[in-house]
Amino acid sequence: MTWFFSYLTVLLLPILISIVVYYESAKTLESEIHSASSSLLNQLKEIADNQFANMQRLSFEMTWNIKVQELMYSNKYQHYQNEYRYDLYQITQDLKMYRSTYSFIDNFYIYINSAQTVLLPGVISDAEQAYVREHQDADFTYERWRELMTRGQTPGFVPILHIGQDGEKRKAVAYLESYRSDQPEQPLGMNVVITDQARILRALGNVELFNKGQVLILNRNNEILVSNDASTPKLPSDFPYDKLTGNSGFFYLNVGGQRYEVFYLHSPQSECKYISMIPSRLFWEKAEKVRNFTYASFVVSLLGGGLLTFIFLRRNYGPIRRLLRTLDEKAGHSGGNKGGNEFHYIEETLGHTFMKMDEITSNFNRHRSVLRSHLIMRLLKGKTDPQIPLDDSLTAYSMKFISDEFAVMLFLAEETDLFYESYKGMSLQEKQRLLHFIIANVVEDLASRRHAGFVAEVDDAAACLINLASGSEDSWKDDLKDIAKEVQSFLHRAFKINLTVSISSIHSTIPGINQAYNEALDAMEYKLVIGRKEILTYDQISKDFDAGTHKGYYYPLSVEQQLINYVKVGDFEKAKSTVDHIMDQNLGKQIQPVQLARCLMFDLTGSLIKTINEIGDVQETFLAQNPKAIERLMASETIQDMRHHLTDILLKVCSYTSAKRLTNIQHSRQQAVQYLVEQVIVFIESHYQDVNLNISLIGEQMDMKPFYLSKLFKDQTGEGLLDYINKYRIGKAKSAMREQKLSVHEAAELTGFSEVTSFIRTFKKYEGITPGKFKEMEDQ
Numbered sequence: 001m002t003w004f005f006s007y008l009t010v011l012l013l014p015i016l017i018s019i020v021v022y023y024e025s026a027k028t029l030e031s032e033i034h035s036a037s038s039s040l041l042n043q044l045k046e047i048a049d050n051q052f053a054n055m056q057r058l059s060f061e062m063t064w065n066i067k068v069q070e071l072m073y074s075n076k077y078q079h080y081q082n083e084y085r086y087d088l089y090q091i092t093q094d095l096k097m098y099r100s101t102y103s104f105i106d107n108f109y110i111y112i113n114s115a116q117t118v119l120l121p122g123v124i125s126d127a128e129q130a131y132v133r134e135h136q137d138a139d140f141t142y143e144r145w146r147e148l149m150t151r152g153q154t155p156g157f158v159p160i161l162h163i164g165q166d167g168e169k170r171k172a173v174a175y176l177e178s179y180r181s182d183q184p185e186q187p188l189g190m191n192v193v194i195t196d197q198a199r200i201l202r203a204l205g206n207v208e209l210f211n212k213g214q215v216l217i218l219n220r221n222n223e224i225l226v227s228n229d230a231s232t233p234k235l236p237s238d239f240p241y242d243k244l245t246g247n248s249g250f251f252y253l254n255v256g257g258q259r260y261e262v263f264y265l266h267s268p269q270s271e272c273k274y275i276s277m278i279p280s281r282l283f284w285e286k287a288e289k290v291r292n293f294t295y296a297s298f299v300v301s302l303l304g305g306g307l308l309t310f311i312f313l314r315r316n317y318g319p320i321r322r323l324l325r326t327l328d329e330k331a332g333h334s335g336g337n338k339g340g341n342e343f344h345y346i347e348e349t350l351g352h353t354f355m356k357m358d359e360i361t362s363n364f365n366r367h368r369s370v371l372r373s374h375l376i377m378r379l380l381k382g383k384t385d386p387q388i389p390l391d392d393s394l395t396a397y398s399m400k401f402i403s404d405e406f407a408v409m410l411f412l413a414e415e416t417d418l419f420y421e422s423y424k425g426m427s428l429q430e431k432q433r434l435l436h437f438i439i440a441n442v443v444e445d446l447a448s449r450r451h452a453g454f455v456a457e458v459d460d461a462a463a464c465l466i467n468l469a470s471g472s473e474d475s476w477k478d479d480l481k482d483i484a485k486e487v488q489s490f491l492h493r494a495f496k497i498n499l500t501v502s503i504s505s506i507h508s509t510i511p512g513i514n515q516a517y518n519e520a521l522d523a524m525e526y527k528l529v530i531g532r533k534e535i536l537t538y539d540q541i542s543k544d545f546d547a548g549t550h551k552g553y554y555y556p557l558s559v560e561q562q563l564i565n566y567v568k569v570g571d572f573e574k575a576k577s578t579v580d581h582i583m584d585q586n587l588g589k590q591i592q593p594v595q596l597a598r599c600l601m602f603d604l605t606g607s608l609i610k611t612i613n614e615i616g617d618v619q620e621t622f623l624a625q626n627p628k629a630i631e632r633l634m635a636s637e638t639i640q641d642m643r644h645h646l647t648d649i650l651l652k653v654c655s656y657t658s659a660k661r662l663t664n665i666q667h668s669r670q671q672a673v674q675y676l677v678e679q680v681i682v683f684i685e686s687h688y689q690d691v692n693l694n695i696s697l698i699g700e701q702m703d704m705k706p707f708y709l710s711k712l713f714k715d716q717t718g719e720g721l722l723d724y725i726n727k728y729r730i731g732k733a734k735s736a737m738r739e740q741k742l743s744v745h746e747a748a749e750l751t752g753f754s755e756v757t758s759f760i761r762t763f764k765k766y767e768g769i770t771p772g773k774f775k776e777m778e779d780q
Contacts, residue, residue: 015301018294034250037263037276041215045265045274048200048217048226051104052157052270055175055193058102059155062110062191063177067091071112072179072188088117088124095121106162106172107134108193111149113186134194137161137169149192152178152185157219157272162194171197173217173225197226213260213278220271244273253277372397376456380408380463382514390510402452405468407480408504408516409447410524411439411487412461418496436462438495439487446486450479463520465513473506477539484535500527502536527638554585555600560607567611567650570658575650579604583643601642608649676702677716680709681724688729691754695721729753730766737771738778744771 062068067090070076077084095108099121102108109130110119118130125133127149131142140161148158155177162172174194178187200217217226222241224234236255243251244264253260258279265274323346375393378384394400413419413435420431439462440455447453452467466483468476484501491497502523504516519538526541527534559578566575586600632645680698687693698721699706710721717724729751736742736750748759748771763771 015298018298034261034263037261037278038248038250038265041263041265041274041276044200044215044217045267048272048274049267049269051195051200052173052175052267052272054102055105055157055173055195056155056177056270058098058105058108059175059177059191059193061098062095062108062193063179065091065094067094068110085124088119092119092122092124095119104195104199106164106194106196106199108191109134111190111192113150113189134163135161136163148176149190150187152180152183152187156221157225157270159219159223159225160194162196164196171226173197173200200226201228213276213282216275216277218273218275222273225272244275252280368397372399372454373456375399376454376463376465377458379465379510379513380456380458380517382511382517384510399454400452401467403468403470404508405476406507406510406513406516407466407468407476408513408520409443409464409466409480409484410458410461410502410520411443411464412500412502412524412527413439414498414500416497422496435497439491439497439499442491443483443487446490447483450483461524463517468506476506477503477537481535481537488535500524500534500536502527502538504538555582555603560603563607564611564614567608567653568614568657570654570656570661572651572654572658575654576647579643579646579650604642604646608646608653612653673712673716676709677713680713680721684725684728688725688732689750689752691752693725693752726762727766730763733759733763733771734767734774737775744775747771 067087071087071091091110095110098108099105107120109121111117111127111130112119116127118125118127120130127146128142131145135145136142148160155175158174158176160172160174162170162174164170172194174192177191179189179191181188201215215226215228216224216235219225236253240251240253243249244266246266247268248263248265250261250263253262259281260277261280263276263278266272267274375397384390416435419435420428423431423434426434436457440457443462443464444453444455447464447466451469454465454467456463456465466480468479471479480503484503488499488501491499502520504519504523507513507516523536523538523541526536559582563575563578566578582600582604680702683698683701684693687697690697695706695710699709702709713719713721713724733747733751736747737744742750744759745756748756751759753759753762760770760772763769763774767774769777
């Protein structure tokens with residue numbers, strides 16, 4: 001019976017899987033249909049947005065056409081009225097040129113509100129004629145068209161009726177952009193750019209779903225711009241516009257008992273909404289056929305599978321019985337199939353056997369790797385166990401020394417972010433273990449090609465004990481450098497891992513391994529001075545160190561004061577040049593001891609902090625905006641890092657102080673000009689009766705050239721100096737005629753005019769009437 005149920009289960013399992021697959025397929029089909037519909041709607045959006053962008057671009061070119069700007073905003077025609085019609089003609093010719101450039105735009109024109117004139121490509125027309133030619137229709141009246149042309153509004157797209165070149169009326173989209181005036185509700189004119197909606201709908205011509213459904217484009221006021229519905233397009237009165245949120249979306253809508261699937265997209269470029277409403281039944285017609293076929297296959301599978309189960313059950317149990325007997329004999333069991341479930345018994349027996357084998361193998365490999373690494377670390381640190389022969393320990397971990405010459409190399413990974421980004425889905429600890437595993441295997445493999453190499457993990461670095469093969473000391477040193485270069489190059493190329501490598505000297509015998517390890521550590525310390533991703537050899541560092549005196553470093557007080565002064569005045573180039581000079585003097589020609597290099601870093605950081613404190617308010621501004629800047633500078637691991645952070649801080653502080661200094665200079669100059677203008681006004685008020693008072697006399701008095709003085713006065717007050725003198729004199733003359741009852745001649749003499757005719761001409765220029773007429777009005 002167990003076998004019968006087993007076969008029956010095997011039969012039912014694919015049926016159940018088929019059912020699951022069917023439902024999952026239905027979901028996938030729905031998702032794919034939605035995705036396809038969204039893609040098609042996206043295609044429509046791209047086509048429409050491109051067309052709308054071309055319409056906006058054409059309107060932009062029309063707006064900023066020099067002749068159009070002059071027509072709309074200049075007062076040229078107050079003086080040259082005869083040129084008005086000619087300029088209109090010139091604009092129509094420019095529009096004619098635009099038509100050849102924008103051949104994919106159906107029509108465009110400029111409406112001039114004040115003249116009720118329409119400028120088309122090559123044509124000047126009054127408003128009514130243009131309406132009749134382009135838009136006349138009972139549903140789109142002249143008044144409605146005039147309302148669109150004269151309302152103040154932001155640029156936007158609106159539905160419109162357009163008469164094509166063949167005389168046929170077509171639905172179209174118009175882009176309206178007004179020429180603004182001082183009164184927002186009364187624009188000077190309007191750009192109108194028109195595109196036939198058929199241009200946009202061509203993209204849907206071969207799409208069956210869209211042809212059977214409804215596709216619409218709405219403007220920001222939810223007016224229908226484009227629709228594939230040949231009749232008057234409209235949305236249901238209860239259409240949920242509030243659901244059209246976000247950049248895209250999908251929802252179901254029931255209209256008249258029929259269910260629709262609604263997809264929509266938002267275009268931030270044109271501020272339009274793209275909507276498709278497709279009946280759900282169109283999607284699921286083919287899915288119904290698949291479901292019926294699936295149900296039929298279930299029935300056939302049950303009947304045929306039941307018959308085959310009975311036949312194979314009788315034939316296949318014999319081999320299973322013999323296998324159970326053999327397992328009982330090997331395992332020492334009796335009793336057969338353990339409760340009648342033969343397969344469970346076989347699985348349990350084999351699974352237990354394999355699990356034990358895997359456990360034994362895993363424990364052996366794990367302990368062997370850990371113990372091998374521990375042995376290498378004890379050799380590096382000189383802490384071997386004297387009670388255990390070294391040869392026995394080496395043999396236990398498949399290690400063998402081929403000579404008595406040793407060296408140690410340290411490999412430190414730098415800038416590991418790129419490597420970590422390549423292995424997403426892993427924890428940081430897993431990534432770190434993988435990084436060390438890769439470095440250890442590559443290093444040991446490359447080192448073992450010419451010598452014997454053994455790698456162990458030391459803190460964040462990998463330490464490689466190199467047992468050197470036969471050769472000379474010079475060849476060994478060259479080999480060690482070659483190994484370092486090969487490891488750096490391969491790991492950077494294959495895994496984006498950057499390494500800093502340090503190499504010890506060559507040492508003989510086992511006790512020398514610890515000395516070599518300490519030398520590699522010391523060499524790695526000089527990463528601070530020499531930089532990252534370098535190969536640091538202890539022999540070369542010792543040689544360079546012995547060659548120098550190293551009594552201190554170059555950073556005199558005079559240079560420090562220069563640096564502080566350059567920062568205070570905001571001279572970034574000189575401040576940076578000073579820092580570069582200090583760095584080059586100390587680190588450019590010889591290797592400084594690490595201790596002195598750190599002291600230099602602290603001194604430069606201290607100078608920068610002192611400068612920020614002395615500047616005053618910049619300290620609060622800079623440190624508030626960059627709270628970690630000083631911390632990053634102090635935490636620099638190399639001189640190159642420090643130079644980078646220091647330059648960044650110098651640039652920000654110098655930019656602030658330079659801008660502040662320039663502001664102060666401009667403020668001082670403004671005050672000086674203001675004081676000069678006040679002196680000029682006082683001089684005019686005290687000498688207006690002098691007939692010789694003019695710009696030249698004031699210039700002599702102020703010790704300035706007349707032209708420059710007049711320019712400063714006008715820049716400060718907005719009024720010319722000569723105009724100010726004349727206006728002041730006329731004001732005094734009016735007061736004299738009004739209050740002292742002086743005659744015109746007496747008033748002219750009193751206010752510094754040498755001739756009455758000059759007085760009369762000046763008075764009329766500024767007051768609009770003659771002084772005699774003014775006096776008559778005052779006397780009345």
